[in-house]
Amino acid sequence: MIRASGTVGFQGRPAIAASSRLTQAVAASLAIAALSLCLIVTLTVLTTKATMAMGLPV
Template identity: 90%
Template sequence: MIRASGTAGFQGHPATVASSRLTNAVAASLAVAALSLCLIVTLTVLSTKATMAMGLPV
């Protein structure tokens, strides 16, 4: 069985999949999502600490 050259594997030139504007938009939205997640976690931890400091009413 003879294989034609350049038809298998990752040989050859990579094709451009998306424009740089789309790539930048995706990167920016991922950065905003990561910052939002960090803010949510920080607020949750702070509110939990504040609740524990007040104690439970008996």
């Protein structure tokens, strides 16, 4: 069996999978999602602390 030249393993030229604009859009959406998650966790913690500080009405 004869191998074709230039097709040995991963030594070929890498192909560009996505444009830089798409990569930047994905990175921006991930950053917004991370900030939203941090905001939700912060509000949950503050609300829990405020609720515990009020005590139970008797």
